[in-house]
Amino acid sequence: MSLQNKFLKQKSVGVVGVPFSGGQPRDGVDQGPLKIIEFGLLDQLKELDWQVKFDGHRDYTLMKPASDPPVGKLLNARYVSAVTESVASSVSAHLQEGSLALTLGGDHSIALGTVAGTMSVHPNAGVIWVDAHADINTPESTDSGNIHGCPISFLLGIAGQLKEFSWVKPCLTPDRLVYIGLRDIDVGEKKILKEHGIKAFSMHEVDKYGISKVVEMAIEHVSPNRSRPIHLSFDVDALDPTVAPSTGTPVRGGLTFREGHYICEAIHETGCMVAMDLMEVNPSLEDDQAVFQTVTIGCSLVRCAMGETLL
Ligand SMILES: NC(=[NH2+])NCCC[C@H](N)C(=O)O
Numbered sequence: 001m002s003l004q005n006k007f008l009k010q011k012s013v014g015v016v017g018v019p020f021s022g023g024q025p026r027d028g029v030d031q032g033p034l035k036i037i038e039f040g041l042l043d044q045l046k047e048l049d050w051q052v053k054f055d056g057h058r059d060y061t062l063m064k065p066a067s068d069p070p071v072g073k074l075l076n077a078r079y080v081s082a083v084t085e086s087v088a089s090s091v092s093a094h095l096q097e098g099s100l101a102l103t104l105g106g107d108h109s110i111a112l113g114t115v116a117g118t119m120s121v122h123p124n125a126g127v128i129w130v131d132a133h134a135d136i137n138t139p140e141s142t143d144s145g146n147i148h149g150c151p152i153s154f155l156l157g158i159a160g161q162l163k164e165f166s167w168v169k170p171c172l173t174p175d176r177l178v179y180i181g182l183r184d185i186d187v188g189e190k191k192i193l194k195e196h197g198i199k200a201f202s203m204h205e206v207d208k209y210g211i212s213k214v215v216e217m218a219i220e221h222v223s224p225n226r227s228r229p230i231h232l233s234f235d236v237d238a239l240d241p242t243v244a245p246s247t248g249t250p251v252r253g254g255l256t257f258r259e260g261h262y263i264c265e266a267i268h269e270t271g272c273m274v275a276m277d278l279m280e281v282n283p284s285l286e287d288d289q290a291v292f293q294t295v296t297i298g299c300s301l302v303r304c305a306m307g308e309t310l311l
């Protein structure tokens with residue numbers, strides 16, 4: 001099968017495994033990438049004719065600072081900063097070689113690194129953020145202090161100057177960001193979304209227009225006439241908890257199995273995707289059956305985004 005992607009040099013993918021959970025309080029999400037790889041994702045991608053480069057799961061615990069007191073309300077700020085800076089350079093290296101970068105989380109704070117990495121190589125890329133949550137809290141607006149609820153504010157440059165995150169440069173503009181699947185937005189986040197005119201398709205719009213129209217509008221928003229590379233950041237909690245139960249912050253009323261897969265299929269069809277994140281798979285939550293179901297779906301979402309079709 002040939003490469004039908006205008007922003008990649010070859011049909012190869014760099015897989016970055018990020019067993020990290022410091023952006024939120026629940027243990028286990030760091031095991032997500034290990035389970036996904038164990039399930040056979042790398043071979044599945046080879047089956048789809050991708051050349052696969054995987055450096056192994058990095059031991060990010062080595063980066064944990066001896067002391068990491070809260071920075072304002074933010075928890076584990078130094079740890080998250082060190083890990084995401086390193087993730088950014090891994091993603092950037094794969095993209096520089098002309099490969100696609102696939103990052104397996106881990107909690108969604110990791111996307112601060114992945115998106116920064118993408119923007120360092122493709123500065124005009126658009127971001128499609130599929131999630132129940134907007135993850136756009138600022139250090140001021142966050143209630144929880146969990147940085148997995150904040151990565152977008154750092155990327156947009158609205159998080160303020162924190163010396164702990166001095167490596168982060170604003171690299172995303174509000175017009176190049178679009179959300180699909182939102183249904184649990186904090187009051188402060190609603191204000192931010194409005195103030196910056198950020199395009200968001202909540203579950204209300206998915207119900208109203210149907211998933212195909214929503215995805216079409218989302219793609220057109222961030223990559224008009226397929227002119228810009230696309231970074232897809234997929235938080236598995238965008239799916240309904242009956243579909244993907246093993247995740248730390250489940251919210252009812254989510255995407256169906258097919259809606260989730262349709263998003264990935266349609267983004268693949270653009271031929272513009274340069275990076276994908278699969279985040280928030282937590283294999284320590286719920287029973288074995290639920291974990292199997294969530295990991296299985298995680299893998300199939302990635303395969304669909306990378307060219308698997310039903311026919
Ligand atoms: N990536 C996620 N699952 N984020 C959940 C964020 C929840 C909430 N908005 C917070 O700031 O803590």
Ligand SMILES: [Mn+2]
Binds near residue numbers: 131
């Ligand atoms: Mn998220």
Ligand SMILES: [Mn+2]
Binds near residue numbers: 131132235249280
């Ligand atoms: Mn979420």
